[in-house]
Amino acid sequence: MPYTGRFWRAVVAAAVAAAALALAGPSPSAQSIDNRVNTIFAAWNRKDTPGCALGVAQTGEPVLLRSFGMADLEDDRPIAPETIFEAGSVSKQFTAAAINLLALDGKLSLDDPARKYLPELPAIASGIRLRHLLTHTSGLRSQWPLLTLAGRPPGEAVHSIPEILDLVSRQQRLNFEPGDDFLYNNTAFTLLSVVVARVSGQSFQQFCDARLFKPIGMNSTRWREDHTAIVRNRATAYTRGSDAQFHSDMSFTDVVGNGGLLTTVKDLLAWNENLDTARVGGRTFVESLHTRGRLNDGFVNEYAQGLYVRTFQGVKEVSHGGSTAGYRSFLARYPDQRLSVAVLCNVASANPERLGHEVAQLYLRDALKAPGPLPAATVAAEVLRARTGLYRDPTTDAVLKVTVDQGKVRIGSTEVVPLSEQRFRSAGTITYEFVMENGAVKRLSELADGTRPREYLPVPVATPSASDLAGYAGRYFSAELEVFYTVTVEKDALVVKRQWERWNLQPAFADAFEMGGGRVLRFTRRADGAVDGFEIFAGRVRHVRFEKQV
Helix, strand or coil, rough: CCCCHHHHHHHHHHHHHHHHCCCCCCCCHHHHHHHHHHHHHHHCCCCCCCCECCCEEECCCEEEEEEEEEECCCCCCCCCCCCCECCCCHHHHHHHHHHHHHHCCCCCCCCEEEHHCCCCCCCCHHHCHHHHHHCCCCCCCHHHHHHHCCCCCCCCCCCCCHHHHHHCCCCCCCCCCCCCCCCCCHHHHHHHHHHHHHHHHHCCHHHHHHHHHHHHHHCCCEEECCCCCCCEEEEEEEEEECHHHHHHHHCCCCCCCCCCCCCCCCHHHHHHHHHHHHCCHHHHHHHHHCCCCCCCCCCCCCEECCCCCEEECCEEEEEEEEEEEEEEEEEEEECCCCEEEEEECHHHHHHHHHHHHHHHHHHHHHCCCCCCCCCCCCCHHHHHHCCCEEECCCCCEEEEEEEEECCCCCCCEEEEECCCCCCCCCCCCEEEEEEEEEEEEEEEEEEEEECCCCCEEEEEECCCCCHHHHHEEEEEEEEECCCCEEEEEEEEEEEEECCEEEEEEECCCCCEEEEEEEEEEEEEECCCCEEEEEEEECCCCCEEEEEEEE
């Protein structure tokens, strides 16, 4: 799973900006850097908490290897630079690398149809190329939200590659036509690991060992293909529970390619050095990995192949974060300065992207352009109130709520600063623009750096009557997920049940309800007005169909 979405990127950027101001001054000495690193990781530099490992390299040589906190709280084993963590979505760049090596071998082309190697894909996927899978532009639905809707969410069920292939084979609709949009997709990289095995004639592990890990010197790195296997020197992952205590939170899935890389900060630094030198793979290989995805309309995303290619305070950054179970990770490379930073943590509440950026600032301070304060504008209270309300993305059914509380404006869960009466900006990289027509809001545009704008239209909040709610009640079935949902009315509210689980629905726009967690359930009707089913939006999954049963 990816580590950060737009909201978390905003939080990270705000913290980084504050740190930049705090670190202003003369270039620090090695001892000063060490002291400041201690301060950055102070929350995890304890003997009663999990923690993190940190690696920094300059011109290919490790210059800082530090560890903080405990690898195992049960036997008081501390984290060391050699401790093995699971890297989450940092793993994706290695899957992309394996595919590119096969392309250089002439065994496949990135523009080959994916169904050439994955006949399990349904006919609706006939337009998907391997390149679409590499750049998150395939339109396939993402596996984890699908499995969650089906009652087999990560953390509660053991998944396998055959299960993902079966899940993919039943997809009845794409999120969008291949190449039309960018939407982060774990399914794509799981499928790419299958392509590697089928084309090479080796297991995914065997191929990566022979062509990547061993030649680069990543001697502690492997894929978690069997979650029951013993891995010496591995850190246990933890999540802090509602009781304020740490609880183990390990990955128990056998799905890899999208994640599942077991590695160390030392090995990740060695990989980044190879991206600088191209010793393994060659320059064409490295350039391909860094080639950003291009949409059908010509828009170029900031996502390349398993790597984000963006800027950090004016400096080019090639990076990726990761999150799986209680593990968190961040790997960044600043090619113009030959600097690499790797952070691996074994606790879900850690923020390695923020930690890694604060460390990078210590070495990049002469090259960085610290962001200045946002030029906040004073906007009249009545103007702010006119912007409040519910907004819907007509393409996906996603909703945004704009609220004002004591003069503070929030769009969704993010507080924003007014730059003018029409433009508002988060502390990070997202700008929101209210487009006006005849004094009223015509649409709300979400403008995030490096991604195509999203458009939301104002919609009235629905107030369904008791008879309206009764019309929604019934039993519904998804052939794609092979699961039944039951909709009932309880205490004048709509409830959705699946076995022992239930969701209390909150009215959104007409015929649509919020399920929680950003999900939206929208009922559909026949020509005569009778409810015939519903569709669910769940972030990386759009328009999952359920038919009403007679």
